[in-house]
Protein backbone atom coordinates (compact mmCIF):
# COMPACT_ATOMS: atom_id res chain seq x y z
CA UNK A 1 0.00 0.00 0.00
CA UNK A 2 1.09 3.56 -0.72
CA UNK A 3 0.19 6.11 1.94
CA UNK A 4 0.65 9.87 1.67
CA UNK A 5 0.07 12.07 4.70
CA UNK A 6 -0.02 15.86 4.42
CA UNK A 7 2.30 15.76 1.42
CA UNK A 8 3.41 19.23 0.33
CA UNK A 9 6.02 20.26 -2.22
CA UNK A 10 7.16 23.78 -2.99
CA UNK A 11 9.58 24.79 -5.70
CA UNK A 12 10.57 28.28 -4.65
CA UNK A 13 7.41 30.37 -4.82
CA UNK A 14 5.48 27.62 -6.60
CA UNK A 15 3.46 25.16 -4.53
CA UNK A 16 3.17 22.07 -6.72
CA UNK A 17 1.48 19.81 -4.15
CA UNK A 18 -0.35 20.93 -1.04
CA UNK A 19 -1.35 18.85 1.97
CA UNK A 20 -2.18 15.70 0.01
CA UNK A 21 -3.31 12.68 2.02
CA UNK A 22 -4.45 9.46 0.37
CA UNK A 23 -3.94 5.72 0.30
CA UNK A 24 -3.44 3.49 -2.74
CA UNK A 25 -4.55 0.00 -1.86
CA UNK A 26 -3.49 -3.34 -3.31
CA UNK A 27 -5.79 -5.41 -5.50
CA UNK A 28 -7.26 -2.59 -7.58
CA UNK A 29 -6.06 -0.22 -10.26
CA UNK A 30 -6.13 3.30 -8.82
CA UNK A 31 -6.26 6.10 -11.38
CA UNK A 32 -4.48 9.38 -10.64
CA UNK A 33 -6.15 12.26 -12.46
CA UNK A 34 -5.70 16.00 -12.64
CA UNK A 35 -5.27 18.79 -15.18
CA UNK A 36 -1.86 19.66 -16.66
CA UNK A 37 0.44 20.99 -13.96
CA UNK A 38 -1.76 19.82 -11.09
CA UNK A 39 1.08 17.93 -9.38
CA UNK A 40 0.70 14.29 -10.45
CA UNK A 41 4.30 13.74 -11.55
CA UNK A 42 5.60 15.65 -8.53
CA UNK A 43 3.56 13.38 -6.26
CA UNK A 44 4.87 10.27 -8.02
CA UNK A 45 8.43 11.52 -7.74
CA UNK A 46 7.96 12.03 -4.00
CA UNK A 47 6.53 8.52 -3.64
CA UNK A 48 9.66 7.21 -5.36
CA UNK A 49 12.05 9.26 -3.24
CA UNK A 50 13.18 11.33 -6.24
CA UNK A 51 11.87 14.57 -4.73
CA UNK A 52 11.91 15.37 -1.03
CA UNK A 53 8.59 16.66 0.37
CA UNK A 54 8.66 20.17 1.82
CA UNK A 55 6.41 18.76 4.54
CA UNK A 56 4.38 15.62 5.13
CA UNK A 57 5.53 12.15 4.19
CA UNK A 58 4.76 9.22 1.94
CA UNK A 59 5.44 5.53 2.53
CA UNK A 60 5.26 2.28 0.61
CA UNK A 61 4.36 -0.70 2.75
CA UNK A 62 5.03 1.48 5.79
CA UNK A 63 8.54 2.63 4.76
CA UNK A 64 9.79 5.67 2.88
CA UNK A 65 11.01 4.52 -0.56
CA UNK A 66 14.65 5.24 0.28
CA UNK A 67 14.48 2.94 3.30
CA UNK A 68 12.99 -0.01 1.44
CA UNK A 69 15.38 -2.96 1.31
CA UNK A 70 16.09 -3.74 -2.39
CA UNK A 71 13.51 -1.22 -3.61
CA UNK A 72 13.65 -2.27 -7.32
CA UNK A 73 12.32 -5.69 -6.32
CA UNK A 74 9.43 -4.12 -4.43
CA UNK A 75 8.49 -1.08 -6.51
CA UNK A 76 8.47 -0.65 -10.28
CA UNK A 77 7.81 2.64 -12.01
CA UNK A 78 7.44 4.25 -15.40
CA UNK A 79 7.89 7.98 -14.97
CA UNK A 80 9.62 9.23 -18.08
CA UNK A 81 10.04 6.75 -20.90
CA UNK A 82 12.64 8.99 -22.55
CA UNK A 83 14.97 8.71 -19.56
CA UNK A 84 17.12 5.97 -21.11
CA UNK A 85 20.63 5.91 -22.49
CA UNK A 86 19.74 6.10 -26.20
CA UNK A 87 23.04 4.58 -27.30
CA UNK A 88 22.28 1.31 -25.54
CA UNK A 89 20.20 -1.47 -26.99
CA UNK A 90 16.87 -2.18 -25.31
CA UNK A 91 18.26 -5.42 -23.92
CA UNK A 92 21.45 -3.80 -22.58
CA UNK A 93 19.43 -1.03 -20.95
CA UNK A 94 17.34 -3.60 -19.11
CA UNK A 95 20.39 -5.76 -18.36
CA UNK A 96 22.12 -2.85 -16.63
CA UNK A 97 19.03 -2.19 -14.51
CA UNK A 98 18.76 -5.90 -13.70
CA UNK A 99 22.41 -6.16 -12.64
CA UNK A 100 22.05 -3.19 -10.28
CA UNK A 101 19.08 -4.86 -8.60
CA UNK A 102 20.48 -8.42 -8.57
CA UNK A 103 17.87 -9.65 -11.03
CA UNK A 104 18.87 -12.62 -13.27
CA UNK A 105 19.47 -11.89 -16.98
CA UNK A 106 16.77 -14.34 -18.10
CA UNK A 107 14.19 -12.01 -16.53
CA UNK A 108 15.25 -9.36 -19.08
CA UNK A 109 14.24 -11.62 -21.95
CA UNK A 110 10.99 -12.44 -20.17
CA UNK A 111 9.94 -8.79 -19.84
CA UNK A 112 11.04 -8.00 -23.39
CA UNK A 113 8.59 -10.68 -24.47
CA UNK A 114 5.85 -9.39 -22.17
CA UNK A 115 6.03 -5.91 -23.75
CA UNK A 116 6.44 -7.23 -27.30
CA UNK A 117 9.94 -5.86 -27.95
CA UNK A 118 11.75 -9.18 -28.38
CA UNK A 119 12.37 -8.58 -32.10
CA UNK A 120 14.04 -5.20 -31.52
CA UNK A 121 15.81 -6.15 -28.29
CA UNK A 122 19.23 -5.63 -29.87
CA UNK A 123 18.38 -2.28 -31.47
CA UNK A 124 19.48 1.01 -29.93
CA UNK A 125 16.65 2.73 -28.13
CA UNK A 126 17.39 6.14 -29.68
CA UNK A 127 15.79 4.77 -32.86
CA UNK A 128 12.64 3.77 -31.02
CA UNK A 129 9.24 5.34 -31.67
CA UNK A 130 7.30 6.96 -28.82
CA UNK A 131 5.25 3.80 -28.31
CA UNK A 132 8.31 1.51 -28.40
CA UNK A 133 9.93 3.74 -25.76
CA UNK A 134 6.83 3.42 -23.59
CA UNK A 135 6.97 -0.36 -23.91
CA UNK A 136 10.63 -0.34 -22.88
CA UNK A 137 9.74 1.82 -19.85
CA UNK A 138 6.99 -0.62 -18.87
CA UNK A 139 9.45 -3.52 -19.25
CA UNK A 140 11.80 -1.74 -16.83
CA UNK A 141 8.96 -1.30 -14.33
CA UNK A 142 8.11 -5.01 -14.50
CA UNK A 143 11.71 -6.18 -14.24
CA UNK A 144 11.78 -6.87 -10.48
CA UNK A 145 8.29 -8.45 -10.48
CA UNK A 146 7.34 -5.82 -7.87
CA UNK A 147 4.25 -5.71 -5.67
CA UNK A 148 3.84 -1.94 -6.14
CA UNK A 149 3.73 -0.33 -9.58
CA UNK A 150 3.49 3.32 -10.60
CA UNK A 151 2.85 4.38 -14.17
CA UNK A 152 2.83 8.02 -15.28
CA UNK A 153 0.89 8.24 -18.56
CA UNK A 154 1.69 4.68 -19.66
CA UNK A 155 -0.46 4.72 -22.82
CA UNK A 156 1.12 7.91 -24.16
CA UNK A 157 2.02 7.19 -27.80
CA UNK A 158 0.71 3.63 -27.86
CA UNK A 159 -1.36 2.34 -30.75
CA UNK A 160 -4.86 0.93 -30.06
CA UNK A 161 -3.50 -2.59 -29.67
CA UNK A 162 -0.92 -1.27 -27.22
CA UNK A 163 -3.56 0.66 -25.24
CA UNK A 164 -5.68 -2.47 -24.92
CA UNK A 165 -2.61 -4.43 -23.85
CA UNK A 166 -1.72 -1.87 -21.14
CA UNK A 167 -5.32 -1.90 -19.89
CA UNK A 168 -5.30 -5.68 -19.57
CA UNK A 169 -1.80 -5.66 -18.04
CA UNK A 170 -2.80 -3.16 -15.32
CA UNK A 171 -5.92 -5.14 -14.48
CA UNK A 172 -4.02 -8.42 -14.40
CA UNK A 173 -1.34 -6.95 -12.11
CA UNK A 174 -4.01 -5.65 -9.73
CA UNK A 175 -5.89 -8.96 -9.85
CA UNK A 176 -2.70 -10.62 -8.60
CA UNK A 177 -3.00 -8.45 -5.49
CA UNK A 178 -0.49 -5.77 -6.49
CA UNK A 179 -0.81 -2.06 -5.87
CA UNK A 180 -1.20 -0.29 -9.23
CA UNK A 181 -1.20 3.51 -9.37
CA UNK A 182 -1.57 5.01 -12.83
CA UNK A 183 -1.93 8.56 -14.11
CA UNK A 184 -3.61 9.35 -17.41
CA UNK A 185 -5.40 12.13 -19.25
CA UNK A 186 -7.41 9.62 -21.29
CA UNK A 187 -10.68 9.51 -19.39
CA UNK A 188 -12.32 6.88 -21.56
CA UNK A 189 -9.33 4.62 -20.95
CA UNK A 190 -9.29 5.32 -17.23
CA UNK A 191 -12.99 4.45 -17.01
CA UNK A 192 -12.18 1.03 -18.47
CA UNK A 193 -9.02 0.42 -16.44
CA UNK A 194 -9.37 1.90 -12.95
CA UNK A 195 -11.76 1.00 -10.16
CA UNK A 196 -10.69 3.74 -7.80
CA UNK A 197 -9.69 7.35 -8.45
CA UNK A 198 -7.61 10.00 -6.80
CA UNK A 199 -8.23 13.37 -8.44
CA UNK A 200 -6.15 16.46 -7.73
CA UNK A 201 -6.38 20.07 -8.90
CA UNK A 202 -3.68 22.68 -8.29
CA UNK A 203 -1.89 20.25 -6.02
CA UNK A 204 -4.86 19.60 -3.73
CA UNK A 205 -7.09 16.56 -3.31
CA UNK A 206 -10.43 16.96 -5.11
CA UNK A 207 -11.74 13.39 -4.88
CA UNK A 208 -10.76 9.98 -3.51
CA UNK A 209 -13.47 7.46 -4.34
CA UNK A 210 -14.55 4.65 -6.66
CA UNK A 211 -15.06 5.47 -10.35
CA UNK A 212 -18.75 4.66 -9.95
CA UNK A 213 -19.21 7.02 -7.00
CA UNK A 214 -17.15 9.70 -8.73
CA UNK A 215 -19.42 9.70 -11.77
CA UNK A 216 -22.63 9.72 -9.76
CA UNK A 217 -21.33 12.45 -7.43
CA UNK A 218 -20.33 14.75 -10.28
CA UNK A 219 -22.89 14.23 -13.00
CA UNK A 220 -26.29 12.70 -13.53
CA UNK A 221 -27.76 10.47 -16.18
CA UNK A 222 -30.48 12.09 -18.23
CA UNK A 223 -32.99 11.30 -20.95
CA UNK A 224 -33.09 12.99 -24.35
CA UNK A 225 -36.60 13.51 -25.65
CA UNK A 226 -37.42 14.88 -29.08
CA UNK A 227 -40.83 15.78 -30.45
CA UNK A 228 -41.60 16.60 -34.11
CA UNK A 229 -39.94 19.91 -35.01
CA UNK A 230 -42.92 20.84 -37.12
CA UNK A 231 -45.13 21.12 -34.05
CA UNK A 232 -43.57 23.33 -31.34
CA UNK A 233 -46.82 23.25 -29.36
CA UNK A 234 -46.28 19.54 -28.72
CA UNK A 235 -42.85 20.26 -27.31
CA UNK A 236 -44.18 22.99 -25.03
CA UNK A 237 -46.98 20.71 -23.85
CA UNK A 238 -44.54 17.92 -23.03
CA UNK A 239 -42.22 20.32 -21.19
CA UNK A 240 -45.10 21.38 -18.98
CA UNK A 241 -46.19 17.83 -18.26
CA UNK A 242 -42.67 16.65 -17.42
CA UNK A 243 -41.99 19.63 -15.15
CA UNK A 244 -45.32 19.07 -13.38
CA UNK A 245 -44.32 15.46 -12.74
CA UNK A 246 -41.09 16.60 -11.03
CA UNK A 247 -38.63 16.39 -13.94
CA UNK A 248 -35.96 19.00 -14.56
CA UNK A 249 -36.16 19.99 -18.19
CA UNK A 250 -33.51 21.74 -20.23
CA UNK A 251 -33.42 22.51 -23.92
CA UNK A 252 -30.54 21.14 -25.97
CA UNK A 253 -29.12 23.13 -28.90
CA UNK A 254 -30.91 20.91 -31.44
CA UNK A 255 -34.27 21.47 -29.76
CA UNK A 256 -34.37 18.14 -27.96
CA UNK A 257 -35.30 18.14 -24.28
CA UNK A 258 -32.82 17.00 -21.65
CA UNK A 259 -34.74 15.52 -18.74
CA UNK A 260 -33.35 14.56 -15.34
CA UNK A 261 -35.27 13.21 -12.38
CA UNK A 262 -37.71 10.97 -14.28
CA UNK A 263 -37.10 7.41 -15.47
CA UNK A 264 -37.53 6.71 -19.18
CA UNK A 265 -40.72 4.61 -18.86
CA UNK A 266 -42.36 7.41 -16.85
CA UNK A 267 -41.43 9.98 -19.52
CA UNK A 268 -42.92 7.67 -22.15
CA UNK A 269 -46.14 7.23 -20.14
CA UNK A 270 -46.47 10.96 -19.53
CA UNK A 271 -46.02 11.72 -23.24
CA UNK A 272 -48.57 9.05 -24.11
CA UNK A 273 -51.11 10.38 -21.60
CA UNK A 274 -50.61 13.94 -22.91
CA UNK A 275 -51.06 12.67 -26.48
CA UNK A 276 -47.65 13.99 -27.52
CA UNK A 277 -45.79 12.22 -30.30
CA UNK A 278 -42.17 11.44 -29.45
CA UNK A 279 -39.52 10.96 -32.12
CA UNK A 280 -36.71 10.15 -29.77
CA UNK A 281 -36.48 8.95 -26.18
CA UNK A 282 -32.96 7.87 -25.34
CA UNK A 283 -30.94 7.38 -22.18
CA UNK A 284 -27.67 9.25 -21.73
CA UNK A 285 -25.28 7.76 -19.23
CA UNK A 286 -22.82 10.19 -17.74
CA UNK A 287 -19.21 9.36 -18.59
CA UNK A 288 -16.10 9.68 -16.47
CA UNK A 289 -14.95 12.43 -18.82
CA UNK A 290 -18.08 14.47 -18.16
CA UNK A 291 -17.80 14.01 -14.41
CA UNK A 292 -14.09 14.84 -14.47
CA UNK A 293 -14.63 17.98 -16.56
CA UNK A 294 -17.31 19.17 -14.20
CA UNK A 295 -15.18 18.63 -11.09
CA UNK A 296 -11.94 20.07 -12.41
CA UNK A 297 -13.10 22.96 -14.58
CA UNK A 298 -12.29 25.44 -11.81
CA UNK A 299 -8.80 24.00 -11.35
CA UNK A 300 -7.56 24.14 -14.95
CA UNK A 301 -4.47 26.34 -15.35
CA UNK A 302 -3.97 26.15 -19.09
CA UNK A 303 -6.92 27.00 -21.34
CA UNK A 304 -6.79 27.32 -25.09
CA UNK A 305 -8.19 30.27 -27.03
CA UNK A 306 -9.56 30.31 -30.57
CA UNK A 307 -6.86 30.72 -33.24
CA UNK A 308 -7.56 34.12 -34.90
CA UNK A 309 -4.71 33.42 -37.38
CA UNK A 310 -3.72 37.12 -37.29
CA UNK A 311 -5.57 37.70 -40.56
CA UNK A 312 -3.25 35.23 -42.33
CA UNK A 313 -6.07 33.08 -43.72
CA UNK A 314 -5.62 32.66 -47.47
CA UNK A 315 -8.43 32.84 -49.98
CA UNK A 316 -8.83 29.57 -51.91
CA UNK A 317 -7.24 29.68 -55.36
CA UNK A 318 -10.13 29.35 -57.86
CA UNK A 319 -7.81 27.53 -60.31
CA UNK A 320 -6.42 25.17 -57.74
CA UNK A 321 -7.83 22.77 -55.22
CA UNK A 322 -10.79 23.98 -53.26
CA UNK A 323 -12.00 21.91 -50.33
CA UNK A 324 -15.49 20.47 -50.79
CA UNK A 325 -18.24 22.75 -49.56
CA UNK A 326 -19.77 21.44 -46.38
CA UNK A 327 -23.11 22.19 -44.88
CA UNK A 328 -22.49 24.30 -41.78
CA UNK A 329 -23.39 22.39 -38.62
CA UNK A 330 -23.53 24.52 -35.50
CA UNK A 331 -21.15 23.46 -32.78
CA UNK A 332 -22.43 22.26 -29.45
CA UNK A 333 -21.05 24.83 -27.02
CA UNK A 334 -18.02 23.40 -25.25
CA UNK A 335 -19.20 24.44 -21.85
CA UNK A 336 -22.45 22.79 -20.95
CA UNK A 337 -22.18 19.82 -23.32
CA UNK A 338 -21.58 17.41 -20.55
CA UNK A 339 -24.08 15.71 -18.33
CA UNK A 340 -25.75 17.82 -15.69
CA UNK A 341 -24.73 17.55 -12.05
CA UNK A 342 -26.83 15.38 -9.78
CA UNK A 343 -30.07 17.12 -8.84
CA UNK A 344 -29.46 19.95 -6.40
CA UNK A 345 -25.69 19.85 -6.81
CA UNK A 346 -24.49 22.33 -9.34
CA UNK A 347 -21.40 23.76 -7.70
CA UNK A 348 -20.71 25.88 -10.76
CA UNK A 349 -24.08 27.54 -11.10
CA UNK A 350 -23.91 31.33 -11.27
CA UNK A 351 -23.81 33.04 -7.92
CA UNK A 352 -22.70 29.97 -5.97
CA UNK A 353 -19.40 29.69 -4.19
CA UNK A 354 -16.98 26.97 -5.11
CA UNK A 355 -17.73 24.14 -2.71
CA UNK A 356 -15.32 22.42 -0.42
CA UNK A 357 -13.61 19.70 -2.43
CA UNK A 358 -15.71 16.51 -2.22
CA UNK A 359 -12.77 14.49 -0.99
CA UNK A 360 -13.12 11.02 0.50
CA UNK A 361 -16.88 10.58 0.23
CA UNK A 362 -19.37 11.49 -2.49
CA UNK A 363 -21.87 13.99 -1.16
CA UNK A 364 -25.35 12.51 -0.68
CA UNK A 365 -27.78 13.71 -3.35
CA UNK A 366 -29.80 16.70 -2.23
CA UNK A 367 -33.44 17.30 -3.00
CA UNK A 368 -34.46 18.20 -6.55
CA UNK A 369 -34.17 21.86 -7.53
CA UNK A 370 -36.96 23.88 -9.09
CA UNK A 371 -37.47 22.73 -12.67
CA UNK A 372 -35.69 24.79 -15.27
CA UNK A 373 -37.42 25.49 -18.53
CA UNK A 374 -34.85 27.55 -20.29
CA UNK A 375 -32.18 26.66 -22.81
CA UNK A 376 -29.18 24.99 -21.20
CA UNK A 377 -27.14 27.76 -19.71
CA UNK A 378 -23.40 27.19 -19.73
CA UNK A 379 -22.13 26.88 -16.19
CA UNK A 380 -20.44 29.98 -14.88
CA UNK A 381 -16.71 29.59 -14.33
CA UNK A 382 -16.00 28.32 -10.88
CA UNK A 383 -14.27 30.42 -8.33
CA UNK A 384 -10.66 29.27 -8.42
CA UNK A 385 -9.42 27.33 -5.42
CA UNK A 386 -7.17 29.18 -3.04
CA UNK A 387 -4.07 30.56 -4.71
CA UNK A 388 -1.35 28.13 -3.79
CA UNK A 389 1.37 29.91 -5.68
CA UNK A 390 2.21 32.04 -2.67
CA UNK A 391 4.75 30.09 -0.75
CA UNK A 392 5.05 30.13 2.97
CA UNK A 393 8.67 29.24 3.05
CA UNK A 394 10.20 29.63 -0.37
CA UNK A 395 13.16 27.34 -0.63
Ligand SMILES: Nc1ncnc2c1ncn2[C@@H]1O[C@H](COP(=O)(O)OP(=O)(O)OP(=O)(O)O)[C@@H](O)[C@H]1O
Pocket residue numbers: 011014015016034035036037038039040041042043
Ligand atom coordinates in the same frame (compact mmCIF):
# COMPACT_ATOMS: atom_id res chain seq x y z
N1 LIG B 1 11.59 20.91 -10.68
C1 LIG B 1 10.65 21.84 -10.69
N2 LIG B 1 10.92 23.13 -10.47
C2 LIG B 1 9.97 24.08 -10.45
N3 LIG B 1 8.66 23.82 -10.68
C3 LIG B 1 8.32 22.56 -10.92
C4 LIG B 1 9.28 21.50 -10.93
N4 LIG B 1 8.61 20.34 -11.18
C5 LIG B 1 7.31 20.66 -11.32
N5 LIG B 1 7.13 21.99 -11.17
C6 LIG B 1 5.86 22.70 -11.23
O1 LIG B 1 4.95 22.05 -10.37
C7 LIG B 1 3.66 22.01 -10.94
C8 LIG B 1 3.19 20.56 -11.01
O2 LIG B 1 3.91 19.91 -12.02
P1 LIG B 1 3.72 18.37 -12.35
O3 LIG B 1 4.68 18.01 -13.44
O4 LIG B 1 3.79 17.59 -11.11
O5 LIG B 1 2.22 18.34 -12.89
P2 LIG B 1 1.43 17.16 -13.65
O6 LIG B 1 0.11 17.05 -12.99
O7 LIG B 1 2.27 15.94 -13.69
O8 LIG B 1 1.28 17.81 -15.09
P3 LIG B 1 1.05 17.09 -16.52
O9 LIG B 1 -0.31 16.49 -16.50
O10 LIG B 1 1.15 18.22 -17.48
O11 LIG B 1 2.16 16.07 -16.69
C9 LIG B 1 3.76 22.69 -12.29
O12 LIG B 1 3.35 24.03 -12.15
C10 LIG B 1 5.22 22.62 -12.61
O13 LIG B 1 5.64 23.72 -13.40
